[in-house]
Amino acid sequence: MDEHGTCGHHGHAHGRDGHGPARTADLVARAERLAQDLGLQFTALRRRTLEVVAEEGRPLGAYDIAERLSAPGKRVAAVSVYRALDFLTEHGLVHRIASRNAFVPCEHGHGAGESAVFLICRSCGSVDETISAEIERSLDRTLAQAGFKPASRIVEIEGECGACQGRGECGRLEPR
Amino acid sequence: MDEHGTCGHHGHAHGRDGHGPARTADLVARAERLAQDLGLQFTALRRRTLEVVAEEGRPLGAYDIAERLSAPGKRVAAVSVYRALDFLTEHGLVHRIASRNAFVPCEHGHGAGESAVFLICRSCGSVDETISAEIERSLDRTLAQAGFKPASRIVEIEGECGACQGRGECGRLEPR
């Protein structure tokens, strides 16, 4: 299908220079430390799932991941991927993009309390993860005022990323 | 305000504690004015769909709506409901809760630019919609700083609503 839009010149915040191997290695290292510390199992399937998600520059569906993990003789079922993704999201290594039913690598080593803001570009399909203390604060204030005790937060903004603005339509994925 | 407060019983469809007939009538009236003004058709299916969503005190899936709209001799297919929901969401009469694949009535007559914050209670399943200028502002600031041009915003907070806190577990819906 669509080879993720060659957004050409990456002016925006895709990480230092594309989500590639560098970030992947970082994430895997983080996962290994985490598993070590907490006595969890960072199995081959979980590692490979994390790698696949980390090396893609856009959100991947569970079935896409399953496909990428499958080899001619060795099919990986989606349900296995879901289980691996459960593990990875529980420990903050990947995030689920609710508005897309898809998953992206975590680009921050954020602390448990912090919550991310996802900027999803409609043109090139990239997702950027940012953290803003200011947004946290105003959210906290609003929640406290409403007497609501938050457990998890989802903030997803769809629009056009900096790189795609004013350049016709960049990589052009069909909007979903 | 609206105490979904009598969660004491079984966390389902309380009639009038904020989500009941009163809101329904308001919403329908708003829809009729809107259709009048813009030359749109507020058909029976669309009205009934809106009513069903408005009278439920929690997010409803499209198939649930279809079921409620169906009568022994007259089945309403989910696809028709989806089309009605498209209309209703496009014009701000209902909102989609992305994290639940479900729909709630719009509790504000918000202006087009404003975006809502949804507070979703894990215990009783109720959804409260609030608007905070402060959150808007901090979001806008963060987006501007990232050079990102927003088109739509999703802010959904899961947690425990005020009414459910400290009362054991309120109405207790099985978590989804």
Next chain:
DNA sequence: CGCGGATCGTTACACTGTAACAGGCAGGGT
């Protein structure tokens, strides 16, 4: 060795959403 716990493979199934085509109904122009 036997037991318990966690992981993973496999199947089956439920839920969510869309594409495509056909019929009905209203309004507009001739």
Next chain:
DNA sequence: ACCCTGCCTGTTACAGTGTAACGATCCGCG
């Protein structure tokens, strides 16, 4: 009156997303 057009709805079929349940395997532990 007619046809034409656009919109809405019904229907079928299907794609995509997610979970339940059962069994097999592996591993650490008493």
